[in-house]
Amino acid sequence: MxxxxxxxxxxxxxxxxxxxxxxxxxxxxxxxxxxxxxxxxxxxxxxxxxxxxxxxxxxxxxxxxxxxxxxxxxxxxxxxxxxxxxxxxxxxxxxxxxxxxxxxxxxxxxxxxxxxxxxxxxxxxxxxxxxxxxxxxxxxxxxxxxxxxxxxxxxxxxxxNNSEITTLEEHIKRKWADISAETAGEQYTPDDVIALISDIVASKIEESDKLLKIYDCTCGGGNMLFGVEDRINKKFKRLTQTYGQDWNDALYALAKIESRFRPDSKIEHGNTLVDDKFDNEEFDVVIANPPYGVSWSGYAKDIQNDKTERFKFLPSISDGQLLFMQHLISKLDSNGIGVVVHNGSTLFSGDAGSAESNIRKWMLDTDIVEAIIQLPTDEFFNTAIYTYLWILNKNKHPNQKNRIMMINAAEKFSALNRNKGSKRKYIDKNHRYEIVNTLSLYEDYEYSKIFDKTFFYFNKQSITLTDTDKSGLSFESNLPLKNNKAGELERVKSIKLEPTSITCGSLELSNFTITEYDIAKYASLLDYYTEELKAQISQIDYLDQQLIISTEGAQYYFDVNQNSIVKKHMSDNKEGVEETLGCGKIVIKASFKKATKKQPNRIIISVELTPSFQKDFEIIPYHEDEQENFSAIEEFMSRYIKKPFKYGENTIGVELNFNKIFYKSEPLRSATEILNEISQLNDSLSELEKRMI
Structure with missing residues (x-):
């Protein structure tokens, strides 16, 4: 039957x-x-x-x-x-x-x-x-x-038997997943993906008298956990023991009921991330399909105060996938292996220095990632996105040390005769064999490539660019030198002006220590400052409006065409002479000062000329040797950065991007082919015009 x-x-x-x-x-x-x-x-x-x-x-x-x-x-x-x-x-x-x-x-x-x-x-x-x-x-x-x-x-x-009933469960739960709008991959992993995971696990274990302990930290109803166990038991005589945990009440109950009819299985209820029921256990095999893009904000405080040291970094609160990944790695014994299903965000989300990038870097630094396999789209029942298998191995073969295999199995599928929700494809037996064999041989093929792990590292070098005018001059060169606390000469940050007047459009200021205000409109000087003057000053934009700062001997303004601050001399011997000072900023500030014993409440308006700087960063290929890496950064800067700049912090990021590795550009069409097509279109349009007449 x-x-x-x-x-x-x-x-x-x-x-x-x-x-x-x-x-x-x-x-x-x-x-x-x-x-x-x-x-x-x-x-x-x-x-x-x-x-x-x-x-x-x-x-x-x-x-x-x-x-x-x-x-x-x-x-x-x-x-x-x-x-x-x-x-x-x-x-x-x-x-x-x-x-x-x-x-x-x-x-x-x-x-x-x-x-x-x-x-x-x-x-x-x-x-x-x-x-x-x-x-x-x-x-x-x-x-x-x-x-x-x-x-x-x-x-x-x-x-x-148990295995047959588990198979029936998988088919029924799949339909439940279709209609209950669960988060993608949260409830059900398709049978063909479970079969692939089982074959990968089987390719890495041997017959032994030692008990094989298999763990799934988000086991749901037990589909994957028991499915992998059943397939391992068909291939090996080795005794197995399954461990699972889930905090969905109904799915936990189904898995717990199933576990009681298996020779050695332990299923626990609860949130793995805050209450690990197997905190003293390590496992030979870890497998999981944790929920994608699910927020952990509801228990953020518990995660942030976690004392187990399993979380090296805390990813974005909107997606807990990499929390589960870190947890699973902590559960592996010294020779343990793992297969974990994720969506693409764990490969490349987060900039260099972010928790996501740091988690990936930690994983590659510890050399635990053996391979990543991109599965076809339309593989899961309630999502059409690409999914990925992360293959973890704490006992990599010598020829795999510090290397990672990327397998693009996006085309390794057969089409279903009839769609099942979003699932239109499945990985058949022949394709499973091909994928597992490729992983076992650990060699380059058209759809698989092996890289030194540092291939996926990159430098995010921050720099501070100094803006210059059309002649290449920065206002920074006008700043006087001064000894700092260490006795070293360095330029001051700005030059303060003592204005006699400020004009900008309809705004005219000639009083720069203000103590008077319109008592009919404002309850106090502070109200005048907060309700009117502060807003007026903040709206001054010397790039959009003609701003003139007058002092005893000169006028200052910004010439947009030259991209420079200009000083127009007003003294007798130089009157009318204009001097370009280089690209910089005219900074006008208004600040409220409380009364002292000698002075009343007052508003102070100040003007400073400062250099114009821009914070930027460059993404530069990474080299493992520190000196070689620095030389590569310097060479990049000399080739591509033409403005004066200062180095900022360099952050090492990690990103694993299948599109960059396996991208195939479409061949460009010849000019003759394009011209012929245009000619045909013109002929068609001419025919249409004739018919309309």
Whole structure:
């Protein structure tokens, strides 16, 4: 039997929900608890049958009932009074319409305590998990509880093993993801991507007596975690143990229920980033598909005060992907490997010096990144964007040391016969083999390239440019030299003028220490300053308006055509002579001074001439050798920067950009081809004109 025959049967239960007026977006919350219910029942019955076979038919007849019940409870997979003591299943309860409500309630309360908690049988506000109690109340109000339960009771999963039931779960959860508008990749990872991740993991492990510990820090309903485990178990005899954590109540409950029917699995509930339930554990394999672009503002204080030292840098609060990445790296043992699904933002978001860039730099500095694989677009069910697999390895092969492989698998797919939400493509078996084989060989191909890790580093060199006029002169050359505190000569920052008048458009000022104001308009001198004068001064723009600063012996203004401050001499021997002082700024300030013992409240207007500087930065290729790197920066500056400048801080950034590496330019068309096309268009237009006449 193929378990997927039940996919349509399970999904058909939604027809009753639709007919009851329940919104499509709410269907998953109605279906999850009942899916869990039939999954639990079928597995408990299968477990009971296996126990009978294990004990033997004759011995089973002799065993005391109480002892038998204790044996079942010792299995740790759950218990139900109706199933084991009354030999009644959900379908039996549904046969009696009159007693159904009472029997169904007793059936649910017949489960062991943990199962009741996970199903939400006795849920109170804030402790719902699957919230079957709330769902039952809504179905009762619609008068469809019995009909809905009967549909689920017809689904018999007893003949199927854990792996097969997990496969069915994946298909059902995928449809839930389609309609519940989850964040891209948050709930469900497609089966073909899980298969690729499994093959990558399998290519890096060996048969061993050592237990293989697999961890997923955002396990959701367990699709990826259990899917990888099942595929590893098909290829290796090595014992596996799975660990997972998730803080979505319903998905955690599904994963927890699934885990109880596996030989060795531990699933915990909670936010991994603030409450790591496996804080003392390290793992051989870490896998995850953490949510993309999801804010961590709701628990920012906990992250900022984290004492585990797993977060080297804190990325933008709008996207927590790189928090999960740092957490996963901290969970790897000394030989651990990891495969983590991300969107493109983790490759290049954030400028040099940003937390995102620093996290990437830390990862490359520690040489933990073996490869990054770009997957096709339209691979996930609720997003069409490119996604990427980060391959982490704490025990890289010698020929991989300080190197990173970039695999462009964007074209390694087959088209689906029928779209599934946004998913139009899948990575088939042959393409999976090709990708994994490329990774294993670790050689350059047309779609894969290997780089020294420093290829992805770059210098962000900040500089301060000195603006010059048309003749290349800066006002800075007019600043007098003065000894600083260290006894070194340096130029002062500005030249202060003592104006006799300032004119700028309709504004004229001749008083530069103001103590008087219009008492009819303003309550105080401070009000006059804040409500009128400060705004007037701030609106003065010598680049847009003719601004003239007059002093005892000269006038100063800015000549836009020459891009220079001009000094017009007004003394007898030089009267009318204009002198260009170089590019600079005319700075006018107004400040309010409180009264002292000797002086009243006053407004002081001051004028300064300063050089004009601009902050800028240049992106320059990085060299690992410090001296070589500095020489490369100097060579770049001498070639491209023509204005005078001073060096500022140099910041090393890291960016991994697939587009730059695998970009293929479109060949330019020949001039002859373009001219022929233009000629044809002209002929077509001429024909149209003739028809119009």
């Amino acid at each position: 193929n378990i997927l025959q039940y996919e349509s049967k399970i999904w058909a239960t939604a027809d009753l929900l639709r007919g009851s007026g329940i919104k499509e977006s709410e269907w998953p919350s109605f279906m999850m608890p009942f899916f869990a219910l039939v999954m639990i029942e079928s597995r408990l019955i299968r477990m009971f049958d296996e126990l009978k076979a294990e004990i033997g038919e004759e011995a089973f007849k002799e065993i005391q009932q109480e002892d038998l019940y204790d044996l079942i409870k010792d299995k740790g997979q759950g218990y139900n009074v109706f199933i084991f003591e009354k030999n009644q299943s959900l379908s039996d309860i549904c046969k009696n319409d009159k007693s159904f409500d009472i029997d169904f309630d007793a059936y649910l309360h017949g489960f062991d305590g943990e199962t009741k908690d996970l199903l939400g049988v006795d849920a109170v506000e804030g402790e719902k998990f699957l919230d079957i109690r709330g769902v039952i109340a809504k179905l009762k109000a619609k008068k469809v509880l019995l009909g809905y339960t009967k549909l689920w009771a017809e689904i018999d999963l007893k003949p199927f």
